[in-house]
Amino acid sequence: MGLLRKIFIPFVGLVLAFCFYSAREDFKPEMLKGKRVIVTGASTGIGEQMAYHLARMGAHVLITARTEAKLQKVITRCLELGAASAQYVSGSMEDEAFAEHVVKEAELVLGGLDMLILNHVGNSYFNYFDGDVGHVQKLLKINFLSYVAMTVSALPRLKDSGGSIVVVSSMAGKVGFPFTAPYSATKFALDGFFSSLRQELIIQKVDVSITLCILGFVDTESAMKAASDVVLMSPAPKEECALEIIKGGALRQREIYYKYAATKIPLLIRDWAPELLDYLIRRSYNVENLKKN
């Protein structure tokens, strides 16, 4: 019995783990060749980098954000990098009708849809919650409800193609970080909605995957400006982050963690020692440097 417990059971565990992981398909850039992809929030940051990766892989990209001039520049670069086609639609995701309009445009100009990458976020503050309920409501519209509206509009086309939905979230959508209360609420909402929807699609045997992306601190201009003085952790590169998101979507993974160890390990602590994790997070902040306004 002792031998069984000490050797046999761990051995079977190792064999099973090996089979499980080695059965996973490898990512190849060709997977995206000719695919029709929408990327939201692609005028800057991680979204912009995803558009460039997709262009290099030969995808048809349709990007969106509010600032037309920036979108035009991203489109020009995408065409230089080898996109099968590159187009944009500009407008605000605060407006539900706009979210639906983007999907209709994709149907019109691309003739269908293979991947919907939901990435945009509205501007927020990185500071103590100021009690502004209106701001929470506005952010929920932009960061959460528009994701739901786009998904509802896109599902019929994604069912046709056996496509994928990629939802860009954050560690702040799994754990409570200080100074991100309104933002964090919108990211937790995404986990609830899309994890539930994923279960329903599986029960109904609908071949549309949902990938939730749990990101740590990434070196985009907006994140650096807001948090680099306060957060004592070094940020990860946006180019690599963008590629990992696309890989996760193409491989139809349930969730991706970027960077892996820096996000996975705190989440392992979360369920067993939540107070310890809360403490470690507070320790990794330099509150003195918080903007006084």
Ligand SMILES: NC(=O)C1=CN([C@@H]2O[C@H](COP(=O)(O)OP(=O)(O)OC[C@H]3O[C@@H](n4cnc5c(N)ncnc54)[C@H](OP(=O)(O)O)[C@@H]3O)[C@@H](O)[C@H]2O)C=CC1
């Ligand atoms: N950077 C980080 O440290 C982390 C980022 N993430 C997540 O990664 C994703 C990308 O973040 P990041 O690249 O840093 O963000 P950026 O601030 O660089 O980009 C945000 C994008 O959203 C667009 N946007 C803003 N407001 C609206 C609006 N009202 N309607 C439509 N589009 C809008 C912006 O363009 P425009 O202003 O022209 O509309 C821009 O294209 C987000 O989902 C974020 O939550 C998660 C964890 C950490």
Ligand SMILES: CC(C)CCC[C@@H](C)[C@H]1CC[C@H]2[C@@H]3C(=O)C=C4C[C@@H](O)CC[C@]4(C)[C@H]3CC[C@]12C
């Ligand atoms: C537990 C630790 C090992 C991991 C720590 C990661 C921390 C530092 C990471 C995880 C999520 C990150 C925030 C985020 O998701 C998005 C934004 C929006 C941007 O406009 C301003 C910066 C902000 C608030 C990031 C700040 C840094 C956060 C809290």
